[in-house]
Amino acid sequence: MGKNNRQTFIGANWKMNTIPEGALRSGSPYRSDIIDLVVLPMSIDLSACRETGIRCGGQAGRSEKTGAFTGDISMEILQKIGASHVLCGHSERRQHHHETDEQIAMQVEAAVAEGLTPILCIGETADQREMDETEEVLEAQLSLLLKSQSSTLNAHNFIVAYEPVWAIGTGKTPTPSEAQTTHAFIRSLLPDPMIRILYGGSMNGQNAAEFLMQPDIDGGLVGGASLKPEEFLKIVEAAKKWKVEGGKLKVKG
Numbered sequence: 169m170g171k172n173n174r175q176t177f178i179g180a181n182w183k184m185n186t187i188p189e190g191a192l193r194s195g196s197p198y199r200s201d202i203i204d205l206v207v208l209p210m211s212i213d214l215s216a217c218r219e220t221g222i223r224c225g226g227q228a229g230r231s232e233k234t235g236a237f238t239g240d241i242s243m244e245i246l247q248k249i250g251a252s253h254v255l256c257g258h259s260e261r262r263q264h265h266h267e268t269d270e271q272i273a274m275q276v277e278a279a280v281a282e283g284l285t286p287i288l289c290i291g292e293t294a295d296q297r298e299m300d301e302t303e304e305v306l307e308a309q310l311s312l313l314l315k316s317q318s319s320t321l322n323a324h325n326f327i328v329a330y331e332p333v334w335a336i337g338t339g340k341t342p343t344p345s346e347a348q349t350t351h352a353f354i355r356s357l358l359p360d361p362m363i364r365i366l367y368g369g370s371m372n373g374q375n376a377a378e379f380l381m382q383p384d385i386d387g388g389l390v391g392g393a394s395l396k397p398e399e400f401l402k403i404v405e406a407a408k409k410w411k412v413e414g415g416k417l418k419v420k421g
Contacts, residue, residue: 171381174364177327177387177406180181180394181227181255185266187213190394192220196200197401202389206253207394211241218250225253225287228261231278232273243275247282254279257309258289259333273313280317280325285379285390287327288313289368290354294334303353306330310357323362329389330354335369335376337392342369351384359393373402380410 180198191198198207199222199341206223209216211271217224226246230237233244248253249257255261256279257272272288279286290309292302310328314394316323335341342350351365358365366381368389380386393399 171386174323174386175204175364176380176411177206177364177366178404178407179225179253179329179366179387179389180207180400181207181258181389181391182207182209182213182395183227183260183391184210185395186210187216188397188400190397192217192222195218197397198222200404202406204403204413205404208253208255211355214246214249214251217329223252225251225255225284225323227255227277228258228265229254229256229275231274236306242343243278243282247284251284253285253287253327255329256286256288259291259331259336268343269309273316276321276326278389280320283382285325285327287329287366289329289331289389291331291333291368295330298332306350308352310354314357314359318359321358321363322360323364326360327364328354328358328365329366329368331368331389337370340369340376343344343377343381347379348382348384350383353386371403373399373406376406377409 190196206225207217208225208227211382214224222312229243229246230240233242256275261267276286276288289304292305296305312323347367364386366387367385369380371390372393390403
């Protein structure tokens with residue numbers, strides 16, 4: 169069982185931005201019955217998205233159920249609001265909130281316990297890439313979690329997103345074949361070969377098709393392009409084309 173048996177997933181990470189114009193309307197590109205599509209808005213916008221029937225998830229969540237954690241939101245509350253997914257270990261959380269691999273592993277465990285699907289983000293910085301440490305970094309970011317949770321993580325409750333930190337918001341991207349090589353390495357570390365792995369480094373309407381046709385890339389975690397409905401639509405259409413044509417996606421040019 170390979171790529172054609174794994175459902176294509178597209179996540180729209182809106183980060184600290186308001187809901188894009190028209191996103192909540194019927195027929196917007198943020199809705200799909202063909203592919204797995206989830207929006208990740210700010211916590212204050214989760215209810216608005218759910219009320220209009222859009223599938224959504226949290227951008228982050230604490231492992232504790234309650235406590236003196238001003239400004240945070242728990243996995244339990246995310247589930248009660250109606251979220252289906254949650255990002256864990258996004259590079260911006262690692263950088264700006266100093267989240268550790270230990271904390272992120274606890275977040276994943278808490279998310280699974282609450283019935284949420286965690287999207288674990290892993291990736292290397294530019295310096296780590298230049299020092300040829302990509303595989304070492306990725307294995308370290310996964311090792312603690314897999315050591316403690318490998319028996320409970322599977323294709324139904326866990327997603328990985330590879331986000332090369334050096335490519336996020338910089339306009340730089342690895343080639344599709346380079347990304348494929350890294351995704352294949354990540355898959356070799358996972359307990360279930362059917363766990364989906366997303367590409368999360370500046371995917372856009374121009375390069376989406378090339379990334380999505382790679383055998384170990386099962387979708388995308390989209391940042392900046394997800395805030396532009398017309399641009400995001402191109403990514404969604406590329407993902408739908410892959411799903412409908414059973415892997416016969418063609419790249420123009």
